[in-house]
Amino acid sequence: LHVPYSPPRYPEETMLQRSKDLYTLMNQRRSVRFFSPEPVPREVIDNVIRTAPSGAHTEPWTFVVVSDPDTKHQIRQIVEEEEEVNYRQRMGDKWVNDLAKIKTNWIKDYLDVAPYLVLVFKQTYGILPNDKKRTHYYNEISVSISCGILLAALQNVGLVTVTSTPLNCGPQLRILLKRPANEKLLMLLPVGYPASDATVPDFKRKPLDDVMVHI
Amino acid sequence: LHVPYSPPRYPEETMLQRSKDLYTLMNQRRSVRFFSPEPVPREVIDNVIRTAPSGAHTEPWTFVVVSDPDTKHQIRQIVEEEEEVNYRQRMGDKWVNDLAKIKTNWIKDYLDVAPYLVLVFKQTYGILPNDKKRTHYYNEISVSISCGILLAALQNVGLVTVTSTPLNCGPQLRILLKRPANEKLLMLLPVGYPASDATVPDFKRKPLDDVMVHI
Ligand SMILES: Cc1cc2nc3c(=O)[nH]c(=O)nc-3n(C[C@H](O)[C@H](O)[C@H](O)COP(=O)(O)O)c2cc1C
Ligand SMILES: Cc1cc2nc3c(=O)[nH]c(=O)nc-3n(C[C@H](O)[C@H](O)[C@H](O)COP(=O)(O)O)c2cc1C
Numbered sequence: 001l002h003v004p005y006s007p008p009r010y011p012e013e014t015m016l017q018r019s020k021d022l023y024t025l026m027n028q029r030r031s032v033r034f035f036s037p038e039p040v041p042r043e044v045i046d047n048v049i050r051t052a053p054s055g056a057h058t059e060p061w062t063f064v065v066v067s068d069p070d071t072k073h074q075i076r077q078i079v080e081e082e083e084e085v086n087y088r089q090r091m092g093d094k095w096v097n098d099l100a101k102i103k104t105n106w107i108k109d110y111l112d113v114a115p116y117l118v119l120v121f122k123q124t125y126g127i128l129p130n131d132k133k134r135t136h137y138y139n140e141i142s143v144s145i146s147c148g149i150l151l152a153a154l155q156n157v158g159l160v161t162v163t164s165t166p167l168n169c170g171p172q173l174r175i176l177l178k179r180p181a182n183e184k185l186l187m188l189l190p191v192g193y194p195a196s197d198a199t200v201p202d203f204k205r206k207p208l209d210d211v212m213v214h215i
Numbered sequence: 216l217h218v219p220y221s222p223p224r225y226p227e228e229t230m231l232q233r234s235k236d237l238y239t240l241m242n243q244r245r246s247v248r249f250f251s252p253e254p255v256p257r258e259v260i261d262n263v264i265r266t267a268p269s270g271a272h273t274e275p276w277t278f279v280v281v282s283d284p285d286t287k288h289q290i291r292q293i294v295e296e297e298e299e300v301n302y303r304q305r306m307g308d309k310w311v312n313d314l315a316k317i318k319t320n321w322i323k324d325y326l327d328v329a330p331y332l333v334l335v336f337k338q339t340y341g342i343l344p345n346d347k348k349r350t351h352y353y354n355e356i357s358v359s360i361s362c363g364i365l366l367a368a369l370q371n372v373g374l375v376t377v378t379s380t381p382l383n384c385g386p387q388l389r390i391l392l393k394r395p396a397n398e399k400l401l402m403l404l405p406v407g408y409p410a411s412d413a414t415v416p417d418f419k420r421k422p423l424d425d426v427m428v429h430i
Contacts (some may be wrong), residue, residue: 001316001416001417002318002414002417003412003414003417004412005245005247005375005409005413005415006241006326006411006413007245007370007375007409008243008407009373009374009408012256015373016256016257016259016262017257017260018372019258019262019263019368019371020371022266022309022367022368022371022372023262023263023265023368026269026364027266027326028281029222029269030222032220032286035379041227041230043231043234044227044234046228046423046427047234048234049235049426049427050238050239050242051237051238051242051424052426053242053421053426054241054363054366056378056399057317057416057418058421059421061428062426062427062428063427064427064428065427065428065430066430067430068430071430075423094350095350095409098349100348102272109424119257133311135309135310135313137310137313138278140355140356141355141359141380141401141402144355144356144359144360144363145359145360145362145363145366145378147360147363148359148360148363149361149363149364149366149367151360151363151364152232152364153234153238153241153415155222156220156234156237157225157233158223158225158229158230160232163270163271164298165353165356173430177378177428177430185358187356189316193224194220194221194222196221197219197220198216198220199217199219199270200218200276201216202216202217203272205268205274206268208261208264211267211268211274211276211278211356212261212264212278212279212280213278213279214257214280214282214285215279215280215281215282215283
């Protein structure tokens with residue numbers, strides 16, 4: 001079944017203004033690693049997560065939103081333990097060196113402080129009603145795309161996050177959060193307001209001409 | 216060097232309203248495979264691409280924006296030739312069956328019709344000023360995240376696209392577009408207004424409770 005589709009259409013001037021406005025908004029986005037413990041209304045988080053479904057129609061994702069302090073602390077313990085090994089052994093000098101200017105290390109206070117931790121799982125396959133497996137083509141790309149939309153949605157409401165990919169923590173976190181075997185952790189996003197004294201590395205982004213080619 | 220960061224902060228009511236508005240906007244997004252040939256102002260496209268830079272600070276992406284009709288047609292020829300083999304041989308009955316309800320096949324008129332084709336390349340490594348290679352950790356995830364933001368930016372200005380991943384076409388398209396060996400095609404996004412008689416498959420998205428777990 002196919003149905004007609006006609007999304008809203010704007011005059012060119014409006015398009016131009018809207019494209020500038022969203023660029024301005026998204027250009028202000030930064031990864032923040034210092035959070036305020038202030039609560040954030042749950043309905044805002046629900047609406048933000050709701051924007052995520054977007055990719056191939058397998059919708060191969062589960063967003064686990066953790067606000068329970070004990071669970072957050074257990075997540076912190078798992079992540080810090082693995083990240084210490086990552087930094088000391090697994091990542092190698094080159095990688096650790098590349099991270100030096102971001103000044104990250106394995107201590108992650110924000111995992112206790114941020115009011116929400118959003119753990120994004122990709123479903124590597126689905127289970128059909130007849131119990132057969134259903135392959136999820138391109139599941140990692142689909143879930144990453146949906147996280148991009150999530151980043152836009154957070155920025156749009158004035159909340160901050162850091163896109164993190166805690167190496168080697170997936171299996172333990174999957175078990176802690178009781179997720180089934182077809183799900184694998186892809187990202188961990190702490191969500192909240194920034195701390196009043198939050199800082200970020202003084203990065204510049206590449207100019208448009210370095211990332212775009214017109215033919 | 217770290218610098219203070221304090222993004223705009225909104226009252227809770229405003230946050231709630233903004234989160235609802237973006238959800239409404241993004242929930243209207245659909246993959247469109249029927250385009251209008253009408254031109255779209257180039258500045259809008261530039262602003263949209265500009266929102267993409269967002270990921271790990273390697274910024275491992277190149278967006279090739281093709282509007283030249285001959286190049287678009289050559290892209291179409293490459294894609295249709297490979298997609299015919301994909302559908303007939305490479306994908307297997309199961310995959311082809313999963314696609315039946317979307318009614319896609321290897322004929323891609325939209326590659327000629329859409330005013331822009333955006334070919335998104337991931338840079339698997341970078342080249343440092345001293346000619347050494349610089350590893351791009353998680354480059355596919357970063358580029359996919361930036362495509363998610365791109366989808367939001369297109370939706371925001373009333374343009375449509377279909378996220379496509381043309382299997383096996385990467386090497387030929389890379390050579391056609393003269394991209395260096397460290398770049399690999401990740402996605403191809405036709406961009407424009409929908410055809411006035413565009414249709415989309417009559418899909419429902421999963422309800423929020425199926426994709427989100429609160430702990
Ligand atoms: C795929 C991906 C993985 C990342 N993993 C981590 C991580 O594990 N820990 C962390 O602190 N930051 C992580 N980041 C955040 C990047 O360091 C950050 O996006 C980059 O330095 C650019 O800064 P900006 O987000 O403020 O523009 C990751 C970002 C991406 C896109
Ligand atoms: C990673 C990814 C790859 C996709 N590849 C293709 C493709 O090669 N061809 C195509 O017609 N659609 C492709 N799609 C579009 C999906 O079929 C579409 O997103 C899905 O059916 C859901 O429909 P919607 O986007 O209208 O919500 C792809 C989507 C994603 C996220």
